[in-house]
Amino acid sequence: MWSMRIGNVSGIPIKLHLSWLILAGLSIYSFEQMFTLNGQSGLPLALLGTLLLLCSIVLHEVGHALMARRLGLRVTAITLFLTGGLTELADDVDLPQSEFKIALVGPLVNVGLAIVAFVGAWFSQGVWASFWATLAIVNGLLAVFNLLPCHPLDGGRVLRSIFWFLNDDLLRGTLQASMVGRYLGNGLMIIGLVALFSNALTGSLLLLMGWMTNRAAVSNFVQTTLNYTLSRALVGEVMTRSFRTVSPHLTLDLFAGQYLLGQAEPAFPVVHSERLIGMISVQHLYRYAMGEWRSVSVGDAMTPKADLPRLNVGDSMQTAYYTMLGQRYDSLPVTDGDAVVGIVRHRDVVAFVQSALKINV
Template identity: 25%
Template sequence: MAGGLRFGSLFKIPLYVDFTWFLIFFLITSSYGTMLSAQFPQWGPALAWGTGIILSLSVFASVLLHELGHSIAAQLQGIKVKSIHLFLLGGLAQIEEESKTPWGAFWVAIAGPLVSLGIFLLMTFLPVPTQSPFGVIVSGLAVTNFFLCVFNLLPGLPLDGGNIVKAIIWGFTGDKYKGIQGAAMGGRLIGWGLIGLAIVPVLLRGNFDNIWFAVVGWFVLSTASRYELYAKTESRVQGLVVESSMAVPIRAVPQADSVEQFVRNYLISMNDQPYPVVNEANTVVGTIGPREVQALAETAWSNTSVSQVMHRLEGQDTVSPGQSLEEALKRIRERGLQFLVMVRPNGEFMGFVTEEQMQSHLVRQLQFSEAKS
């Protein structure tokens, strides 16, 4: 979420309010003000509306504390929290990365509702005269935090309850993306449920009181669908291994061959790609291509062996077929390599993969997974 007005920071986390938040603040304040003026006419309008404003601000503080709960749980796991935003539908802590373990994710998810539950219990058992402005604020805080806790615990993404479901499925199956998909399904059900709660009274009695549920329901529904798509795409990318993007394997060069033999038998044009060089045991020991040949005077081609001029293979040049495509792409980019040599665990040569091959394979897979969802 971008933009908004920065109003401070807590625990090194910058705090923002979105402009839509002012709308909700205005609506809540005016409904509290009207309600309190009618309920306590003896207070006079100034006290009634003043209490209304403080009540409204306390709703805002409750949401903020709830988000701080999530944020501090993340910070305790060494995860950076970029910001906390308050907006039309509540709050959002922007946590930089996900917890490493399901148990960690579970704590981040439940920390917010636990804070709300704590404030609810504190406010419920605080002995204050209920008819005083202070008493009204305390009971208002209790009600707000009760709903913050219960609503957020509904078991579907993007709600906290959804993140708890995700962490539990992730813990049992070891597959985070299965967890996200399960919890996103819950989110879709909750979204439709909320929309139903808004629409049914309209259809039956022409009653628009619950129409706000439709807005929240739509938000939950569309966010849950995005989570589902994300999980499908990510699980597909994670499952890809380098082998799947390898082009047809090519012939290897025996290391005892002379450079002249190599040029005659392999290098058809000087634009040709490098070839793997293998020893007697068919273990890949290096690569040779136009670059190595050009560095050698033509008169020396016949009495120089391939093994003398080849590029000796280093650990960073090789991949095993089962290695993740994502990691292999990252390595080839970071080290600026032309290609990776794919070798079986026993050292046997399998083929080459280039960045281009891996990239286009990845794009095809992603398009495929989008078409399916």
């Protein structure tokens, strides 16, 4: 959503998110102000500079993508955003050495481009020398910025891969890298507070960057912990085996009184002759006026089994969880054939991850 395909490199789709147009506008404005001299418009150089900036970001991401491919990982797309780019992988990186190589190659591409632009400036004169020198500086800054040790920047991933390798544990490596990111974010916020007294704009930007860095570090740890833990768990390990079932013949008013009042369960499997036929929750009641509850049965109001995602005890919990999120289910039944053997609820997933975190970190 909000992105369009603008081409492909080595079979990898390149997508441009609409937010990148903001960066393009800022780039055009900055270049034009810089190269408008003696009444001569700097717009042509501004457009060329913005195009080359786009190419620099694309090549940075292509570096990530090609290295990932070389290491046997599948690359689905490259998307350019306001804050840069993102290389989307279909596979998880399972070795710290692989993550180190994939993360580091992007900034190295920018270093190479900075050298090329510097050579261009060396052999140019006048405004063209300034133009190529500016591109060299921009690519150098992109390399330095991306190597800052905070997620989701490449430097944060490089740091995590090092801690991961030293600890031989992804979770510990992620925790330690996230702590460094939080320290960096807190440091930026402290500097921003001090800078507010001399320059309100600079201080505000540093405060914002520090806050975003801090939040990103926490988010990275939570997301990595979730994916790492659930990818190694089966549905049968997470589900609860203690649950109540509902008859399809029960009317909604009786269902509300007997199952929902004073209960914390989000949903219930509807069972007939020991066979799952659907699920019902409090959300289903909202489709009817309260006066209709006496005349509407659970079987009429429920979500039928055919419309529910099918979960088995041997399924990957990671896949099951993202199915729940994607289709907005707070609870799903787990079946063995047509029989319900358990229920996976959002709170079961949270409790499982918290328990695993206490053991592993």
